[in-house]
Amino acid sequence: MRRLFLWLPLAVFVVFAFTVAVSLRSPADTNIRSRMIGKTVPDFALEPAVASHPPLAAAHLRGGRPRLVNVFASWCVPCKAEAPQLMALKRGGVPIDGVAIRDRSEDVARFLADWGDPFERIGADPASRFQFALGSSGVPETFVVDGKGVIRHQHIGDIRPEHVPEILAAYEAAK
């Protein structure tokens, strides 16, 4: 018994070293997923972000058809990278609304002119309040909201071409 006891510190160290080695090989996922998935988008009414588009409010996300809500900003570089994919989704018949985080209307207008305009409505979120209400932790993020206003899917980061099928599948599933 006593001899077994002497091996205990070594055993603890081996377990520790093994845990560290395993964790080093698979770095932690640093994305913070929204806990709002499966819940209804809280009531909101945003100001228009740009004169060319009507603003976004909760009622528009309860219209009976699923929609994408793209959280973006003109100052966000990955948002430019995902623009072609959003345009492709729009051409495929997916309705997309935008929420411009901490943005100025002239910057949003320039962003749309430069990188394409996939949006039906764009709301302004100058102090990130709506972003917090959604449980979104950065730009860009894209939410699939069903016809009753329930969040069904969250995509964190820019939508790359390989992510489009996943978004389309979530959109179809929300119908």
Added chain:
Amino acid sequence: MSLRPSLRGAKRRSNLGSGARAAGLLRFARNGGVVLLSSLLLAVPAFAQSALPPERYAYAPLEDSRQEAQAKALMETLRCLVCQGQSIADSDADMAGDMRALVRERIAAGEEPEAIRAWLVERYGAWVSYKPTVEPLTWPLWGAPVLLVALGLYLARGRFRWRKR
């Protein structure tokens, strides 16, 4: 946030004339600044900052000092979402500023700090709070000190007995 000063430095350098810039770069390289320079040139902002000025209550304290103390205590135990190792009280990220403004405005409106924490946890999970909770997942965390003290007493027991003799 450590990338912002380096970015500012890079911007300043690009304002120099090209001749002065080349000479400056040469001198810089001779001085052994190659590593520093290349790291400056390769540095990409982890996340950009917006053009909008910060919210009023991102940096300004509340007028009521008792409320400000409450807000401050809460901000120190809320985690910044974009700079994940910092509390929102310590971060200069735009999003942390907006979260501080949210905390201050809600406290000024009379909301309890724990209600604000619960509102955020509902959206981001327990991850957003630095205050550990008592739940089955964290039982080992709370129990470990007790177990370790018990183990220490058990190990020390023999020694005390030996001294008495």
